[in-house]
Amino acid sequence: MSVIEVQGLTKTYANKQALQDVTFSVAGGTCFGLLGPNGAGKSTTMKILTGIIDGDGGTAKVLGLDAKRERGQIQRKVGYVPQEITLYDKLSAYDNLLFFGELYDVKGKELKARIATVLEQVGLTDRAKDAVQTFSGGMKRRINIAAALLHQPQVLILDEPTVGIDPQSRNHIFNMIRQLKEQGVTVIYSTHYMEEVEALCDDLAIIDNGRVVVQGSLQELLDKYVQQAIFVQAEEWAELPAFTHVKAVHQEQRGHIVETDNLLETMQSITQTALQQGVNIRELEIVRPSLETVFLTLTGTSLRD
Numbered sequence: 001m002s003v004i005e006v007q008g009l010t011k012t013y014a015n016k017q018a019l020q021d022v023t024f025s026v027a028g029g030t031c032f033g034l035l036g037p038n039g040a041g042k043s044t045t046m047k048i049l050t051g052i053i054d055g056d057g058g059t060a061k062v063l064g065l066d067a068k069r070e071r072g073q074i075q076r077k078v079g080y081v082p083q084e085i086t087l088y089d090k091l092s093a094y095d096n097l098l099f100f101g102e103l104y105d106v107k108g109k110e111l112k113a114r115i116a117t118v119l120e121q122v123g124l125t126d127r128a129k130d131a132v133q134t135f136s137g138g139m140k141r142r143i144n145i146a147a148a149l150l151h152q153p154q155v156l157i158l159d160e161p162t163v164g165i166d167p168q169s170r171n172h173i174f175n176m177i178r179q180l181k182e183q184g185v186t187v188i189y190s191t192h193y194m195e196e197v198e199a200l201c202d203d204l205a206i207i208d209n210g211r212v213v214v215q216g217s218l219q220e221l222l223d224k225y226v227q228q229a230i231f232v233q234a235e236e237w238a239e240l241p242a243f244t245h246v247k248a249v250h251q252e253q254r255g256h257i258v259e260t261d262n263l264l265e266t267m268q269s270i271t272q273t274a275l276q277q278g279v280n281i282r283e284l285e286i287v288r289p290s291l292e293t294v295f296l297t298l299t300g301t302s303l304r305d
C-alpha cells in the first residue's frame with residue numbers, strides 16, 4: 001500500500017520552475033530514494049511533502065493526508081531532517097533533544113524514555129551530556145536525526161543527510177535507516193550519490209531539472225538501463241580480439257570493459273579464445289552495473305555536476 005502519493009506536482013519560485021509535473025508513490029515500510037544533482041528539486045519536493053511550503057499545482061498525500069490542508073496531522077506523524085543542521089550549539093545533546101521533544105509535544109517521562117532510545121539509535125548515548133559545539137558535523141547530523149525520531153514518526157524524510165560527514169557517522173545513519181525500515185517506518189532519502197541509493201533504497205525516482213526522469217525499483221532500473229558487462233585483463237591483449245555477443249568495448253586503465261547481451265556466452269568466448277591463443281588472463285569478472293550509468297544514459301549528464 002502507498003504511504004506517499006505525489007501526483008502532478010508543480011512549483012515555481014519567483015521565475016524559476018523548480019518542479020514540473022512530479023509524480024511518484026512510495027510503498028509503506030520501504031526506503032525510497034530521490035536521486036538527482038544540485039538544484040534538481042529534491043528539497044522542494046520534501047518540503048512540500050512535510051507541509052513546510054505549498055506546491056502550486058498537483059497533490060501530495062502522506063499517510064492519506066493532504067500536505068496542504070492537513071499539514072498539522074502530517075507533522076505529528078512524519079519526521080523531517082532538513083539539509084541545514086538546526087541545533088543549539090551551547091546546549092548538550094540531551095538538552096537539545098528535550099527542547100525538540102517539547103516542540104513535538106512529547107513530554108515528561110515519555111520524553112526522557114524516548115531521548116534514551118533515540119540516542120541509542122544514532123549511537124551517541126555516551127555523548128548525551130556534552131555540548132553540541134564539541135561535536136563533529138556527522139555527530140550533529142545524527143542528533144538532528146534523533147530529534148526527528150522523538151515522536152516515533154511513521155515516515156522519516158531525510159534531505160541529503162550524509163553531505164560533508166565522516167564515514168563512521170554515515171555508517172551509523174545507514175544502519176539506523178535499515179533498522180527503522182525493519183520496524184515498518186517508511187523512509188524517503190534524497191542524495192546525489194548513486195551508491196547510497198544502491199546501498200539503502202528499494203525504489204527510487206531519478207529527478208533532474210524538476211522532472212522525474214525515471215522511477216521504479218532499483219533492480220528494475222538496473223536491469224532495464226544498464227548493459228551487463230565483463231572486465232577482462234590480459235597483458236597480451238592490448239586490443240581485444242572479437243568475442244561473441246559483444247555490444248561495445250571500453251578501454252580502462254587496467255584492462256577492458258566488454259558490454260554484452262549474453263554474459264555467459266561472452267565469458268565462454270573470452271576463455272576459449274584465451275586458451276586457443278595461450279593468453280594468460282589476469283582478471284575476468286562480471287561488472288556490477290551502476291546507477292551512475294543509468295543517470296548518464298537518461299540525462300546525458302553526470303550525477304555530480
Ligand SMILES: Nc1ncnc2c1ncn2[C@@H]1O[C@H](COP(=O)(O)OP(=O)(O)OP(=O)(O)O)[C@@H](O)[C@H]1O
Binds near residue numbers: 017018038040044083
Ligand atoms: N526559495 C527559493 N527561491 C528561489 N529559487 C529557489 C528557492 N528554493 C529553491 N530554488 C530553486 O529551485 C530549484 C530546485 O531547488 P531544490 O533545493 O529543490 O533542489 P535540490 O534537488 O534539493 O538541490 P540541492 O541538492 O542543491 O539541495 C533550484 O534551481 C533552486 O535554485
